Amino acid sequence: MRVAKLGSIALLLFAAGCADMQGLSPQARLDDANRLAAGKTLGATRISPAAWPAEDWWKRYGDPQLDRLIEEALRGSPTLRVAAARQRRALAYVSVSKAALLPRVDGSGSVIRQRFPEHGLYPPPIAGGWDTQNQLQATLDYEIDFWDKNRAAYESALGQAKAAEVDTYAARLALSVNVAQAYVRMQRAYRQLDVMQATLRQREQIYALTRDRVAAGIDSRLDLKQAEGAIPATREQIVQQQEAIDLARNQLAALIGAGPDRGLEIPRPDARAPEAPELPSAVPADLIGRRPDVVAQRWRVEAAGRDIDVAKAQFYPNVSLTAFLGLQSIGLSQFLRAGSAIAGAGPALSLPIFDGGRLRGNLAAADADYDTAVELYNQTLVDALRDVVDQLASLRSVGEQRRQQRIAVATAQEAYDLALLRYREGIGNYLQVLTAQWQLLAQQSLEVDLDATELSLSINLTRALGGGFADGPKSVAAVAR
DSSP states (O other), X not given: OHHHHHHHHHHHHHHHHXXXXXXXXXXXXXXXXXXXXXXXXXXXXXXXXXXXXXTTGGGXXXXXXXXXXXXXXXXXXXXXXXXXXXXXHHHHHHHHHHHTTSOEEEEEEEEEEEEOXXXXXXXXXXTTSEEEEEEEEEEEEEEEOTTOHHHHHHHHHHHHHHHHHHHHHHXXXXXXXXXXXXXXXXXXXXXXXXXXXHHHHHHHHHXXXXXXXXXXXXXXXXXXHHHHHHHHHHHHHHHHHHHHXXXXXXXXXXXXXXXXXXXXXXXXXXXXXXXXXXXXXXXXXXXXXXXXXXXXXXXXXXXXXXXXXXXXXXXXXXXXXXXXXXXXXXXXXXXXSGGXXXXXXXXXXXXXXXXXXXXXXXXXXXXXXXXXXXXXHHHHHHHHHHHHHHHHHHHXXXXXXXXXXXXXXXXXXXXXXXXXXXXXXXSSXXXXXXXXXXXXXXXXXXXXXXXXXXXXXXXXXXXXXXXXXXXXXXXXXXXXX
């Protein structure tokens, strides 16, 4: 009868705890990637199942020096070491959470010299005198995880560790992309320097020709001064491009984790843009497993969901078992005898009855954290798809610009050659030559910029497609076992 009454009381308390969670639940829902319609937008791009980037995607640009720089950066960058340290920290929390699933055994020992009171628990001759109290004890504690609270906490830590592992790959991808983009900027500066140096040679030749025409009385000194003034302006632009090369070298050295002297060892780049871009099949659905930021955020959603389970389990009774075994005596002479043995075992149960709303607040916070993680995931997925289509749209635009620009370069070159020929023959004037040369210079400079833009967009498309990432963290799985 007494057992039945205690069981009824426990059930009532349990029911009260469950009722206290009413009205609390997450509000957000994970978005479906297939809901994000993009078929019409992506329809103009060639589709190939093999178009996903490889893990060493930078090798497709055909520049061994770029390969070496990125590999050096991946070995020595402090940024990657920071990401690796964060991953180790997350893995350490997995080990801590996993320990709560197992029994805990502690050992303790003490030797205390003390005076025992005359009116205490101990009778004479111990009472009123000095003696040594000795104890050696081993204690076993084990929390029975009825409601999977500890299991949920472990799985939450595991999810965070998996997210940290994916973040490490995201850091590798960001670093390799930054190295490649700095390399492209350096290549652009070199090619712009070529244009400026060729322009300088042309203007020096025109200046010499103008000087002869002034001596022959064909042109005025105004024409000569205009031709002369164009030379230092071109030299100024040459200095600007040399500065851009130096800055790119410094940035590359910093990205690979080296000093600026390492940048001085980097010769002229020679990266080449790949063929027209191809889009992998099953976009956007496959971005869920190919984009490290999307994958990492999905793991954070999973971890937040397990945190809700932990918060809910706090409402239920907590049951644990405790056992101890050891020796205890007053005075060392009896310490190691059988009569000094102590032992005990028993369960302990606790249930929150009134906590002033702490548990409901904790659960509401966990629900809000989950909603935040879900909406961040949804936004990350939308941004990932937009990132892909942005790069494709820009690549298509650059392709069309390059077709028009080739025509413009040919036309400007022909106009300049004709103006220079007329000037040499004494038919044309310097203003015509100068105008034609400025147009040619503008088109040559634009050609360099479009080439660099195409390379940069190709790199960005690789990043937008995940940079060769494939969902499947391995180091966390080893810890989970």
